[in-house]
Amino acid sequence: MSDMSDCTRVIHYATSILCSNKGSMEMSQLHRRVFQRFEISEADFWYIVKKCARFVMVQSRPGEEDAESDCTVVAKTSLRLCKKYSKNECYECQDLHLCKYFVYGNCRYGKGRKECKFSHNIQSQHNYPLLRECTLHELNEDDLFLLLLQNDPALLPEVCAHYNKGTGVFGACTFMERCTKVHICQHFVHDTCLFGPKCKRQHSIDGYSRRMLEERGLSGDIIRELPYIYQNVYRLNSQPQSSELISDQGIKPVAQMEKNEICLHFIRRKCKFQDQCVLVHFNLPYKWELYDGKGWRELRNMEDIERAYCDPKNEYSPGSRPVNFVSMTKNGDPVRRLSTVSSVSKPAHYFLTTQWIWYYKGDHENWIEYGHPDDKQRATSVTSRELEKSFQEDNNAEVTVIKGNRHYYVSFQDMYQRNPKHNTKRRVRRRPRFVSISEVESKAAQ
Template sequence: MAGYSREVQLATGFLCSSSGAMKLPQLHRKLLQCCDVSEEEFCFIVQECPRFLLVRGERLEDYTVVAKTSLRLCRSYSREKSGGCREESGGCPQLHLCKFFIYGNCRFGKGRKLCKLSHDIRSAHNFELLRDCTLHELHEDQLLLLLLQNDRTLLPEVCLHYNKGSGLHGGCTFQENCTKVHLCQHFVQGDCVFGLRCNRHHAIDQHGRRMLEERGLSGGVIQELPFIYRNIHHLTAAASEKPSDSLHKSVDQTDEREEICLHFTRNSCKFQNECRLVHFHLPYKWEVFDGLTWTDLQHMEDIERDFCDPSKTQSCGNRPVNFLTMTQGWQQVRRLSTVSSVTKPPHYILTTVWLWYYKGDQGNWVEYGQPDEKQRTTSVTSQNLEEAFLSGRTAEVKLVKGQRQYVISLQDMYQRNPKHKTKRRVCRRPRFVSVAEVENIKSMN
């Protein structure tokens, strides 16, 4: 991601100046005002850079990008009366800052009596951490917002009891003395169907404002809180998501409900129109969402051929399909297929054979189990990885190549060398089957 450091920096700044998140197309348009970044490059940055969380929506226009960081406030530093930390001499990996400074309302920062805790986000200790995370070029207010939505210990939780019951304060027995925020949970999650007619608060009310001000939060931060809480919800949901859950949401993984009927493809389906699976004459099907329905893409065989090539991130033609984001322009694209071959006995025909690749030393893609340019092979094959991937029981697979040991993360699709701390990308693509080959297989069975 080093080659896109300027784009990452700019995008982070835009997000933090826009309540911590932006719609995907909006962020791309904003970035284009400052640098020439193609749609393919932009999608690669958003999906691959750990600085960003991509929250999917029903349509591509609904996709949201949320700013992330691993930086947190040092709890030990805040608890010490003298403002000290046992690891302050360079070993502490967390920021040394006054919590109320982040809130924007430290009572010691405005009077004659100076605060014992640091208000300098660019102190020697803090700046080194910011530089390591490539956040040192952000403005102070951008950094503070980034911390607020990523460090879950800084803000009070949304009251769950308020969201239960029918009273003014829902089911919260503390009512106006509650130390949690009274906000509509569905509004925070972005799925409140009542809108302005909702009986729950979609903004901080007077009770909440008073409680938050007593905790030291400034009016500016309080005004941003409903949006910050929504970002916190997205970040928390992504962090708690099981590896198998996130894997099955990747663009390479076919949704079970969108599976092509194997019986229809190879001969006929006895359930006919009542079949819950998709009926199609090929073991793959490419569709684009026009805003209302999914329709077949033209040149489907050509798109499939390109998709099966791990070196390609998009298809050829005037309107290419981006395989990283599964989009054509700004329209969402999906690929349907028959079940994975590892889930059926070998005699089943027209199942989808998924192949697993790693990025070779020369930039080429090498299939697992096949010899590389030095005739070295890995101890695991595509079939081994596919079985592990579909089982969902493990997030990592260990392997050996030559004298070296590696670990494949099935969550972020990287192969790591634990000893040398290096990593290389992993890719999962199907084996290409032409239309003519499909017809030939059918005629022989």
């Protein structure tokens, strides 16, 4: 792509067409729609779909023989509605301040003379910066609301488990038409129903559930899309993601991945495997590369890029054509950083491993290392090294952190530290400790 703005436009467009198509789409269909609109390379497309946090790839129904239909792309966001806003208990947080019934599409105050006391303005002073930060500010309201609904199960009524047991019109549900949960086939929601139109369970919203949902404020449009929203909620939360990775040629097994870890022994000129080594041979414990459409090539001024990257406050490298450390792109082209193994996975006497440091954003736009005191001399119960060990064990985990008398949890999946009591969140960053070329040469000679 020519620049980062092109990449952003593709992401916006792909998100919009996914949301307009019930929140998800087969990979082949998304591929076709994007290439009809943009002149991009295969590498650009696969990189965006695989690396952008906006999209999740999940395996379609097992047994499908069509190779182009083996993957579904679902639109994703970490943005949520603030739960305390409707109780008038929140004024500043990192979640949207919007009327829940406005999102449902059927706020009774929004249609009458009496004005709703909760915001119906996605462009408000509080909401717009959050949408812009998540690059969702260009979505129309309908697409944004569908995205929020399928990513936040708390906004949706539950599917009745009793309806899915027993026989009869209401299954084993004793509340029958008075049930406050949705009567719909659970196998359909899980995309595993074998009976299709012949299924005895509902694959759409029946009249009883419709009336219940309308009483709860859901509009007819949302109710019509609800079965598909449930499917996408299941896809996003059951994590049936493919264990395969995407390359510019398509999907390939992990065993066929390109080498992406730097050999410690080669840096010390002691690798006995030479050209047969399965690791990358490079003279530094880090290597910055750019994908030019044909392959990965080294970036110039690698030490300057690394020095900037190691400072958590930096989102860009120096220079007129910088590397974007958030999107890992340079002028829209994919960028990657190779490195030696994490220091926590090797004994202490190993050197030139990569020491990763974990930071959270402070109150004054500063970044504070975990385990170190803040400006009020309060330190977190968990150190940077302990977070890194947890990350190496499971990079989708959540870790509980205590500071003072407050409890937080750090999510590796979206890199936020959240306070569940006050429903606030702070950004988290993982950056390596800087090692200069001269320091590498000195240690390699030992």
